[in-house]
Amino acid sequence: MPQSPLSVPTVEAVDQPQQRFMLVLSQIPPGRVCSYGRLAELAGLGRGARLVARWLGQLPAGSRLPWHRVVNAQGRISLPADHPSHAEQLQRLQDEGIVLRNGRIDLRRHGWPDTH
DNA sequence: CTTATGACGTGGT
DNA sequence: AACCACGCCATAA
Numbered sequence: 001m002p003q004s005p006l007s008v009p010t011v012e013a014v015d016q017p018q019q020r021f022m023l024v025l026s027q028i029p030p031g032r033v034c035s036y037g038r039l040a041e042l043a044g045l046g047r048g049a050r051l052v053a054r055w056l057g058q059l060p061a062g063s064r065l066p067w068h069r070v071v072n073a074q075g076r077i078s079l080p081a082d083h084p085s086h087a088e089q090l091q092r093l094q095d096e097g098i099v100l101r102n103g104r105i106d107l108r109r110h111g112w113p114d115t116h
Numbered sequence: 117c118t119t120a121t122g123a124c125g126t127g128g129t
Numbered sequence: 130a131a132c133c134a135c136g137c138c139a140t141a142a
Contacts, residue, residue: 035125054123071123072125073124083123
């Protein structure tokens, strides 16, 4: 039997890849970040890092999903520096207490899920 | 059907 | 650190 509809679904229980992507995205805690590639793996998209990037850019306008908690594997914001959302992402991350050194986030400290 | 394109990742130089 | 080539995979043209 499937779990109660009122409980949070597990990634394996969701059949639509795009829904799994949104589910995992929703689970990144405040103050933490996840890379495109890691998010893809967790969502069962294999090496679909670029697919994650595409879908992030297509999230509905009013979405409450934490799109800003996704950065590249080097801990850097991947949005172009001249893109207005770049500044918003930086602002949101800093508001959550994330520290950037030379434009980079220490993934060993803020990366999610934990590696050690 | 073939190419091009991403808010990417990895491995090699 | 910087650069590059390739792999990746859904979408668009």
